[in-house]
Amino acid sequence: MNKALLTIGISLGLSVPLAAQAGPEEDFNDLFAKAQSTHKDAGTFQWTVTSDRLSAAESAADNGDYEKAKAMAKEALELAEESVAQRKKQQEAWRNVAIGN
Amino acid sequence: MLKAKVILVAIGVALAVPQVQAGSTPEEDRKETVEYFKQMFPDVAIEEFVNGQYALDEDRRKQWASMQDFPPYEFAVAEGKVMFETPFANGKTYASCFANNGIGIRQNYPYFDTVKNEVITLELAINRCREANGEPPLGWKKGPIASISAYMASTSQGKPFDIKVPDDAEAQVAYQDGKEFYYSRRGQLNFSCASCHVQNPGKWIRADLLSPTLGQPANFPVHRSKWGELGTLHRRFAGCNNNVRAEPLPAQSEEYRNLEYFLTYMSNGLPVVGPATRP
Secondary structure (H helix, E strand, O other): OHHHHHHHHHHHHHHHHHHHOOOHHHHHHHHHHHHHHHHHHOHHHOEHHHHHHHHHHHHHHHOOOHHHHHHHHHHHHHHHHHHHHHHHHHHHHHHHHOOOO | OHHHHHHHHHHHHHHHHHHHHOOOOHHHHHHHHHHHHHHHOOOOOHHHHHHHHHHOOHHHHHHHHHHOOOOOOHHHHHHHHHHHHOOOOOOOOHHHHOHHHHOOOHHHOOEEEOOOOEEEOHHHHHHHHHHHOOOOOOOOOEOHHHHHHHHHHHOOOOOEOOOOOOOOHHHHHHHHHHHHHHHOOEOOOOEOHHHHHOOOOOOEEOOEEOOOOOOHHHHOOEEEOOOOEEEOHHHHHHHHHHHOOEOOOOOOOHHHHHHHHHHHHHOOOOEOOOOEEEO
16 A cells, blocks of 8 residues: 555656746747637738737748747737737727728 | 707717718719719720820820720630620520620629629620529630630720619628728738729839729720730639739629629729720
8 A cells, every 4th residue: 555655646746847848849838729719810801910820830840950940920919919909999990990880 | 868869869960970971872972983083084085085095195095096996805705706696505606695695895894783682794794694504614714715705894884884783682782882892991901992993094104004083994895915815803803912912703603703893893884895905
């Protein structure tokens, strides 16, 4: 019984630092998923430059270059956030310039 | 006290309602738009706006006039006529799908179908006609669909656009959606259609001379020198979106059809001049 508990304890103990230090692939996957989701949230206000960065990130990840993939995904996320902000702002702002608003 | 509150609320409602409704009907929008462009270009006759940049710049107009001796779209129109008249496998032709057998009807497109609750463009009607007759749909942006559409437009040349927005809630929504799209800034460059074609027509953006909103759809399909062939209005929409780094939407998407609905309504009363040429 004690031996079993000891084994479980050691296993858990070893797994904690592993979980805490997610690898570059996991970091990329999280960032990429967030960028994709934000890009989707832009709806009909998506930017082509965001799509380009997402493609570049995916391509770098396929080649195993996770540092570049992360950098591209980060840029994609920032651009996607700007496009979402644009979409929200334009929901009302368009009326200010429309003829016959 | 209660009486005073009621009076205040009544005054508030009375003041608010006209503001909401002001300029909100399609016809009021169109009239205001016409006035806006008349003031912007007092020397340009209103019918001339269908010629886009050629109505605004003498040098460009001269180049265009010389090109009209042998218009580059002529072969495509002839090809479109042949396709239009060639029977489908079931023996019927495109004529069976359209009012007046498809001749001289371009000025009525797009229209709002109150049964299907959607905007029907001419290209959409062409492809739906094919599918109804067991034929595969054509690509939306160029090639055969542009040629057929160009031939149909050529049979309407000179007829004034007569787009209707019926007294129907869904039709009004479609019109308003198109209007919102036209005036909403998009893309990394933060431009709306109106940024160029309402606020800056007649000005140069790099090597392009910006055309006015009025008359824009009247010359489609167009043969652009840049394309080297005929293309549809939705091909141009996608190109404009792409230019401002906005992700283009699919041709004949609901958004682009609503945009075409609004834009063509603005040209009501102006003549069909398509197909035409553009740089």
